[in-house]
Amino acid sequence: MSKAAAAVALLLGLAAAGPSPAQQRSATPTAAPKVILIIGDGMDQHQITIARNYLAGNSGRLTLDTLPVRSSVQIQTVVEEDPRVPEYVADSANTATSIATGIVTSTGRIATTPGTDRDAPTIMELAAAAGFGTGIVVTSSVTDATPASFVAHVSYRLCESPRTMVPTNTANAVFAASDCSADLKANGGKGSIAEQIAASRIDIVLGGGERNFAQPAEGEPDKTVRDLAVANGFRVIGTADQLAGLKRGGKVLGLFAPSTMPVQWRGAGGAQAQRVQHADNGRVVLPEAFACEPDPAYAATPPLASMARAALDFLDDGRSFMLMVESSSIDKQSHARRPCGQIGELKQLDETLKLVLEYAAAHPETLVLVTADHSQAAQLVPETSWLAGLNAASPGYFARIRTPEGAVMGVNYATNDSNLQEDHTGADVPLFAYGAAANEVPAAVRQSDLFGIMVRHLGLEAPPAP
Amino acid sequence: MSKAAAAVALLLGLAAAGPSPAQQRSATPTAAPKVILIIGDGMDQHQITIARNYLAGNSGRLTLDTLPVRSSVQIQTVVEEDPRVPEYVADSANTATSIATGIVTSTGRIATTPGTDRDAPTIMELAAAAGFGTGIVVTSSVTDATPASFVAHVSYRLCESPRTMVPTNTANAVFAASDCSADLKANGGKGSIAEQIAASRIDIVLGGGERNFAQPAEGEPDKTVRDLAVANGFRVIGTADQLAGLKRGGKVLGLFAPSTMPVQWRGAGGAQAQRVQHADNGRVVLPEAFACEPDPAYAATPPLASMARAALDFLDDGRSFMLMVESSSIDKQSHARRPCGQIGELKQLDETLKLVLEYAAAHPETLVLVTADHSQAAQLVPETSWLAGLNAASPGYFARIRTPEGAVMGVNYATNDSNLQEDHTGADVPLFAYGAAANEVPAAVRQSDLFGIMVRHLGLEAPPAP
Numbered sequence: 001m002s003k004a005a006a007a008v009a010l011l012l013g014l015a016a017a018g019p020s021p022a023q024q025r026s027a028t029p030t031a032a033p034k035v036i037l038i039i040g041d042g043m044d045q046h047q048i049t050i051a052r053n054y055l056a057g058n059s060g061r062l063t064l065d066t067l068p069v070r071s072s073v074q075i076q077t078v079v080e081e082d083p084r085v086p087e088y089v090a091d092s093a094n095t096a097t098s099i100a101t102g103i104v105t106s107t108g109r110i111a112t113t114p115g116t117d118r119d120a121p122t123i124m125e126l127a128a129a130a131g132f133g134t135g136i137v138v139t140s141s142v143t144d145a146t147p148a149s150f151v152a153h154v155s156y157r158l159c160e161s162p163r164t165m166v167p168t169n170t171a172n173a174v175f176a177a178s179d180c181s182a183d184l185k186a187n188g189g190k191g192s193i194a195e196q197i198a199a200s201r202i203d204i205v206l207g208g209g210e211r212n213f214a215q216p217a218e219g220e221p222d223k224t225v226r227d228l229a230v231a232n233g234f235r236v237i238g239t240a241d242q243l244a245g246l247k248r249g250g251k252v253l254g255l256f257a258p259s260t261m262p263v264q265w266r267g268a269g270g271a272q273a274q275r276v277q278h279a280d281n282g283r284v285v286l287p288e289a290f291a292c293e294p295d296p297a298y299a300a301t302p303p304l305a306s307m308a309r310a311a312l313d314f315l316d317d318g319r320s321f322m323l324m325v326e327s328s329s330i331d332k333q334s335h336a337r338r339p340c341g342q343i344g345e346l347k348q349l350d351e352t353l354k355l356v357l358e359y360a361a362a363h364p365e366t367l368v369l370v371t372a373d374h375s376q377a378a379q380l381v382p383e384t385s386w387l388a389g390l391n392a393a394s395p396g397y398f399a400r401i402r403t404p405e406g407a408v409m410g411v412n413y414a415t416n417d418s419n420l421q422e423d424h425t426g427a428d429v430p431l432f433a434y435g436a437a438a439n440e441v442p443a444a445v446r447q448s449d450l451f452g453i454m455v456r457h458l459g460l461e462a463p464p465a466p
Numbered sequence: 467m468s469k470a471a472a473a474v475a476l477l478l479g480l481a482a483a484g485p486s487p488a489q490q491r492s493a494t495p496t497a498a499p500k501v502i503l504i505i506g507d508g509m510d511q512h513q514i515t516i517a518r519n520y521l522a523g524n525s526g527r528l529t530l531d532t533l534p535v536r537s538s539v540q541i542q543t544v545v546e547e548d549p550r551v552p553e554y555v556a557d558s559a560n561t562a563t564s565i566a567t568g569i570v571t572s573t574g575r576i577a578t579t580p581g582t583d584r585d586a587p588t589i590m591e592l593a594a595a596a597g598f599g600t601g602i603v604v605t606s607s608v609t610d611a612t613p614a615s616f617v618a619h620v621s622y623r624l625c626e627s628p629r630t631m632v633p634t635n636t637a638n639a640v641f642a643a644s645d646c647s648a649d650l651k652a653n654g655g656k657g658s659i660a661e662q663i664a665a666s667r668i669d670i671v672l673g674g675g676e677r678n679f680a681q682p683a684e685g686e687p688d689k690t691v692r693d694l695a696v697a698n699g700f701r702v703i704g705t706a707d708q709l710a711g712l713k714r715g716g717k718v719l720g721l722f723a724p725s726t727m728p729v730q731w732r733g734a735g736g737a738q739a740q741r742v743q744h745a746d747n748g749r750v751v752l753p754e755a756f757a758c759e760p761d762p763a764y765a766a767t768p769p770l771a772s773m774a775r776a777a778l779d780f781l782d783d784g785r786s787f788m789l790m791v792e793s794s795s796i797d798k799q800s801h802a803r804r805p806c807g808q809i810g811e812l813k814q815l816d817e818t819l820k821l822v823l824e825y826a827a828a829h830p831e832t833l834v835l836v837t838a839d840h841s842q843a844a845q846l847v848p849e850t851s852w853l854a855g856l857n858a859a860s861p862g863y864f865a866r867i868r869t870p871e872g873a874v875m876g877v878n879y880a881t882n883d884s885n886l887q888e889d890h891t892g893a894d895v896p897l898f899a900y901g902a903a904a905n906e907v908p909a910a911v912r913q914s915d916l917f918g919i920m921v922r923h924l925g926l927e928a929p930p931a932p
Contacts, residue, residue, distance in 0.1 A: 044893075045510070046891070049892060049893045049894050052540070053554055053892075058543075059540075065538075066910075067910075068908075069909055070537055070909035079873075085872055088875045089847060379891050380555065380892035383554070386889045386890070387886060387887070392883055392884035392886075394881065396880055405551075407552050407554065409554045414881075415847050415851070415860065415880075416851040416853055416860060417858055417861040418851070418853045420853060420858075423847055423851055424852070426512075426847065426848075427510075427846055443533060443536035444533075
């Protein structure tokens with residue numbers, strides 16, 4: 001822009017609006033576009049409100065609440081046997097596949113097409129092929145459904161390691177595709193998720209799942225999957241100290257727990273939701289209210305924010321990068337009816353978001369997206385039923401949480417009556433955006449649209465349909 | 467703007483952005499700012515997704531999904547006895563009070579302060595005092611909590627008519643303030659909600675609740691509340707034909723049902739959610755899937771869209787106006803575990819929104835807001851539990867809905883185990899905006915902020931704290 005034009009623009013108030021993302025890129029070629037995608041597994045609106053009430057108070061604000069753009073994500077899942085027919089409740093495999101690849105698939109599938117089992121290219125693979133930095137940071141095993149969908153292609157999410165590739169009972173009500181045989185290397189497949197991570201071009205992968213890499217690789221009884229990763233150039237680390245001392249360069253695989261990483265919080269003394277009891281006279285006896293406390297199992301586990309910080313430092317070399325960060329156990333703790341676990345894991349996400357926003361503020365070429373993959377079971381309900389006078393109470397598992405602001409919050413888990421775990425639910429999930437391209441995020445999207453939004457911001461070419 | 471400045475602006479791409487709302491108003495004084503607020507009672511994200519799956523399909527779009535601005539609303543409720551302490555689940559009285567007056571109050575209160583019972587001025591009263599048009603259109607009784615909070619001031623939402631003002635059993639677990647005595651005219655109050663509507667300056671009030679106006683007015687045994695309304699200048703109508711033939715001018719009270727208006731849809735043959743049964747061998751027997759069908763009780767009831775159309779025509783006289791339209795029975799049908807009732811009422815809201823958006827497109831000085839007052843019980847869940855192989859199923863009331871696209875959707879109601887009705891839930895609710903001022907709506911608001919957004923758009927002066 002000429003000085004004269006700039007003066008006119010200033011007079012007309014144009015300066016405040018700033019250059020468009022496209023102008024910015026062409027004007028400053030060193031500011032290569034970056035995407036940081038933060039996923040809260042199962043982080044629906046109930047989860048966010050429950051966590052806010054505890055962490056910031058009913059009138060308080062999470063960092064999440066400060067994001068300037070809000071949207072809603074329509075989840076799509078299809079039936080394996082007839083992909084023209086929808087299913088209304090998703091799992092983390094098919095939803096992460098939608099985000100990572102832009103396709104809609106059946107429950108349990110990892111970056112593969114429904115019915116036809118073709119590989120769908122992922123945003124991480126496209127970014128790596130373009131010479132961009134790539135990173136995956138999660139609190140689950142790095143082989144779990146969400147991270148797997150960004151880097152691997154298998155028909156069934158439980159094909160996590162060489163040991164789980166052997167034929168198992170496939171009569172599984174949940175996952176349409178539940179057979180790993182086509183993915184065995186011996187059958188011309190790419191092997192288990194762990195083996196595909198070991199063979200990948202991802203620059204930095206941090207999370208749990210060490211035991212999946214300690215197994216002998218398929219067809220190579222003398223080598224572990226970890227050995228394959230090392231042979232492919234990965235430095236393998238496993239402690240918070242190693243994470244803190246991480247130097248840039250090469251590739252890093254950080255495995256900080258045998259499987260899912262421990263969570264930060266639990267109910268006081270281990271309290272969780274329980275079935276409402278009845279006294280001898282039939283009257284409802286509600287469970288005692290409890291507060292949250294640090295989970296001793298967490299111990300020296302590196303926080304999600306520390307892992308995300310390390311990944312950002314690692315990737316911040318001037319190139320474009322694609323970083324996916326997931327707080328994985330919001331979902332897992334909700335399945336297990338542990339409200340304080342959920343809240344603590346949403347706290348981890350919110351703390352991570354804070355440092356990501358600081359990074360993005362200093363690097364305006366960064367698009368930050370925060371979303372969930374699917375809805376979960378936990379419901380914020382009255383701490384005593386409105387019909388308590390008629391002896392009514394939750395028919396499911398119920399917790400009463402004593403919040404720091406001096407009130408009691410009811411959390412209900414009642415999607416099924418098993419004593420094992422809750423089901424997912426099917427509501428749209430939230431999407432938040434920050435950064436140069438945030439205003440290009442529509443107010444309502446389909447989950448598979450997220451792929452296109454990221455591909456466009458990074459200037460990648462969308463792949464042909466698989 | 468001068469021609470030269472306009473040319474420069476055009477060159478710099480300013481034209482596309484258009485004038486700011488303030489510029490627009492000052493440039494065209496005849497385009498008086500207008501607000502159309504649409505409330506879906508209990509319309510949380512589960513309700514919207516359930517309705518979309520049925521009405522438009524899993525990949526389809528509601529009119530709601532086309533709105534350009536999306537936000538999220540944090541609900542606030544306080545304890546009557548100590549308003550410094552929050553409650554985490556709200557009712558329609560305190561939430562509508564937040565929207566209508568900008569204050570935060572306790573459950574059951576209608577535009578009055580918690581503990582101190584002072585009247586809080588409503589947006590309708592401020593608009594009427596400024597000489598603007600005012601309208602209320604609902605499918606509940608016009609004396610129900612949501613509409614009441616825009617036009618009346620009582621301590622307790624059930625103080626709806628002279629008959630309900632007499633002392634009743636106030637041992638009510640739900641509503642903190644549950645005594646009408648201070649609101650009796652004999653005690654210096656303003657009387658019941660119906661009497662306050664009859665005495666109001668609202669230009670057009672349409673909905674149900676005829677029986678509340680057929681009662682003798684307090685202290686005037688020879689006059690009904692309806693007589694008071696007529697004496698105050700209201701034309702009272704009661705049929706769809708009268709609505710269709712409505713002429714502008716004066717004030718109109720349209721009462722199209724004795725209390726809540728019938729709903730448009732029901733489950734086939736009257737089917738609704740039911741408890742899951744167990745066969746003699748203990749195996750789960752899921753309820754039969756059903757589709758939705760027109761509810762014969764609906765008969766000649768005027769649709770919400772027709773009432774909204776009539777109100778818009780009535781108010782569209784060039785002045786500013788404040789119109790509130792509520793699809794009231796999304797909540798009521800969800801309380802009653804009737805998923806097709808919910809879906810049909812959300813359909814009514816979506817059809818109404820369509821015509822409101824057409825109006826707003828032709829009148830760009832109109833701000834359209836769509837929101838819910840609080841979350842509800844219905845959950846979109848798997849149509850067979852993911853643990854069905856272990857004989858797991860909903861512990862509450864459960865429905866399997868056969869959708870037009872050939873799939874089955876599970877809807878679960880399990881906030882309490884009474885056979886009467888569900889409780890509300892406490893999650894943030896959605897907010898959608900359209901129109902000139904829509905971009906001024908932040909991505910996250912507190913419910914009481916909606917009042918300020920409307921006050922500012924209408925150019926009204928915010929009242930002092932009550």
